[in-house]
Amino acid sequence: MNSDQGPAVGSTVTEMLAAYRTGTSTPTATVEAFSTAVAARGDDGTWITVVERAELLAAAAALEARPDAVLLPLYGIPFGVKDSIDVAGHPTTLACPDYAYTPDSTAAAVQALVDAGAIFVGKTSLDQFATGLNGTRTPYPIPRSVYGNDMISGGSSSGSALAVALGQVPFCVATDTAGSGRVPAALNGIVGYKPSRGLISTVGLVPACKSLDCITLMASTVEDLDVVFDVMCAEDRADGWSRPRGEKYDGHEITVGLPDLQQLDFFGDAAMFDAHSIARRALPERGLRTTAVDLTPFLEAGLLLYQGPWVAERLVEFDEFLSEKPDSIVPVVREIFLGGRKYSAVDAFRALQSLQELRARVAQLWSSMDVMIVPTIGTTFTVPEVLADPIACNTKLGHYTHFGNLLDLTAVAVPAGLTEDGRPVSLMVIGPALSDDTVLAVAAMILGEGRIASPPTPTEESAVDTVDIVVAGHHLSGERANPQLLELGGSLVEATSTAPTYTLLRIGSTDPIPGLLRVPLGGSAIDVERWRLPAASLAVLAGRLPAVLALGRVLLADGSDVLGYVCDATVQTGAERHTVDDISEFGGWRAYSRAINPAHDTSIAAQEIS
The missing domain is CATH 3.10.490.10 (Gamma-glutamyl cyclotransferase-like)
Incomplete structure (x- = not known):
């Protein structure tokens, strides 16, 4: 059982860069500390594979020896990658040993980080085949939240959230198709950012639902997200969903749409309701104007994800493996995959038509607000509770996240305190496609951060x-x-x-x-x-x-x-x-x-x- 009682994040990206440029630390010291920290915890379900200490030290030494490397935007910053994203020479397992392979090339998004001076340190755990929001659907050790009490870590990007919340790395690369980045961020008290689809290349990501998949980021601050996202955000002609970045936030007063509290479902969790209500009431203190919004079309869209033919899209990648090695798949994931086979082409077109109508209704709502804020999660669960009823728990965890990519939205999960009994509370800031900078600005306001959207490139003098x-x-x-x-x-x-x-x-x-x-x-x-x-x-x-x-x-x-x-x-x-x-x-x-x-x-x- 995890004895931790909340996140203990380490140095941020900006703090590490400052330490390197003032000579108070080095990438070698950082990767040494990482290896020591991971070894001290043992196999707690955070990592599936970790780069060997000697290899990390060699990478750090090579970086330090490069002329002017200290001026790179992510010089010496360690980071982890969800194990559904390719890194050349390192196995991609998707938490299924029989599916594993070793790629020859690195995902475009990860390569951008390495080119910017960041140091890859390992592959993080996930719900098998990135299917689920629980963190329990794995043949490896089941991770737990940093808040202890046998609370689930959330998923599917469980390890990426934990690696940041434990202070092992300042940021991690994850994915978010149905909430896989936002839910574990919420359950571990960190910031989880799901960009608009197409802003970060998905080339080199094993698809879950390719039309909905996003590569996402976990960090402890919005400032760090800004620094890392600036490196990763780039159009990629090899990615059919790639598109250019939206406009920067211009400083205007932001209007936040808030659904009526009676529209929000906390699944009988009175403590979470109370904590969310308190967090909402504080929004005007952050300089945010609020207005009422109807959540109905958002929730209706969310129902299409697992109660519609998008489940079948997972079979585009995994149907052959399901037929050949069904026993290699965790039972609840296998059940979901098999359920995808029942949908017809008629079902798919019917759902697409319904979704288009819902998108039109939602588009009208954006005319009266810049962003919308809802809970990231309505309640929490323990590992035994999820193992006893995995589908129902997953549905509740995704209540506010399932509609995000279907409606082409961007979102960020922001820690917002604790319930009276010490469980994490998280607000989710949601915006229309390509409003990412405004959404991140609101997240920074909630956290009380000073935000620099595009940090100045350091010079030799400033270093x-x-x-x-x-x-x-x-x-x-x-x-x-x-x-x-x-x-x-x-x-x-x-x-x-x-x-x-x-x-x-x-x-x-x-x-x-x-x-x-x-x-x-x-x-x-x-x-x-x-x-x-x-x-x-x-x-x-x-x-x-x-x-x-x-x-x-x-x-x-x-x-x-x-x-x-x-x-x-x-x-x-x-x-x-x-x-x-x-x-x-x-x-x-x-x-x-x-x-x-x-x-x-x-x-x-x-x-x-x-």
């Missing part, structure tokens, strides 16, 4: 010059650790505040340490300072970090996203026992210190008066 860092506690001007910044050549850029998406924690009792923690809901603006230091000094600061702090991204009030001191994963997840108090009501460490000791005034104004 070695200076670095800005945000401090919120003992390193503030006049505080006891501030001399560390001055000794390293630091200078104060500005006194400012964070975006209103943080809590300030007092960690420890005898010698407390203040720490910033970003939260999805109910955050505050916290007083901070922005300092500028020689980039080479970052390694010194990192070495002096107390155990409960880490270097991470901090969103400031002006929308900028800057490296700074934040709470580490042990504080975020409760993995270690700390005495932790929320002192956000004071607005900052100085104000808190003055409240408990009026003589303590280290503000810049006080220093000037003295």
Whole structure:
């Protein structure tokens, strides 16, 4: 049984790139850490195959030896690939050993990542033949959610979600035909992005339903999704579904369509209903305007996926294998495949006509909203519950995701807190085809992220010059650790505040340490300072970090996203026992210190008066 209690994501793509470019880390150190982390957990169902440590070290060394490689957009970033996508020289199994083969070429989307400097580290687990949203349909060990309590990981991209949520890699490549990327993202507290069909090439993906398949991404932040998607998004003449990218979000006020709560089904899960209601009520605080929308045509379209002839499309790829080796297929997947044989050409055309009518109804609804927000999942299940009734559980898990590709939509699953009993809550932001940038912008607003849709390409000068860092506690001007910044050549850029998406924690009792923690809901603006230091000094600061702090991204009030001191994963997840108090009501460490000791005034104004 998984003893984890929530995601413990590691460094993000942007944090890794910053560390490489300032000399505080290397790709070699990163792949060493990956191999160690995977070995420490053992075979927990996250990975089907992992690249050997020696091979990873050789790949990292070769990358480090390339002139100017550090300027590549994904230099040294480790990533996993769902095991239905080809990587040359590595088996593609689809979680079916008898189906496995070793491809000679790499999928176009994966090759784009490698060409951008990313390091492929392994193939992640999935529901067999990418059929299901559970994560349990596998002959390998069944993965569990990072939230523990025997909760399913979700699928079919189970391993891709877990690899990110466990902090083993900052992003993973997955797929999403019926919700296979969004559902496991929701169940593991990370961000799961399903682009519009055709924006990422599917050449080299073993089809599930080729007319609906999407290659998708999992990450812990929208910022990382932006960086990776910019690399992967490209027209491919070899892909019959390929099409150009839509327009960038232009900054206009966004209108969010919200179905009436009575239209939403939580399958008797009152705690999930309550948590979703709270998350919805917070949307206006993120600058989003809301309007009512009828969910009916969306749900009607979703019923066509598994209760219509699209099940038969899976047989285009797998019918021969089903006939020759039926016993090699997991029973519930075999049952689904066999069910596809009952549909006729008449059934197919009838369904296509119904879908076209539903698309017309949905198109009218988009005229009054930019995006729609619904739950990603209406409830959760344990592994025993799914094994006892796999089809019914799968239907409930896909209630809000099945219609996405049928209606040619784009969507992103966004973590939105926990239920009262500690289960993950996720909002799904949905938009019409090619509105991807707007959908991602809304996801970033919900998460309180500063978003750079197209990060500037680093130059040699920026890779070695200076670095800005945000401090919120003992390193503030006049505080006891501030001399560390001055000794390293630091200078104060500005006194400012964070975006209103943080809590300030007092960690420890005898010698407390203040720490910033970003939260999805109910955050505050916290007083901070922005300092500028020689980039080479970052390694010194990192070495002096107390155990409960880490270097991470901090969103400031002006929308900028800057490296700074934040709470580490042990504080975020409760993995270690700390005495932790929320002192956000004071607005900052100085104000808190003055409240408990009026003589303590280290503000810049006080220093000037003295």
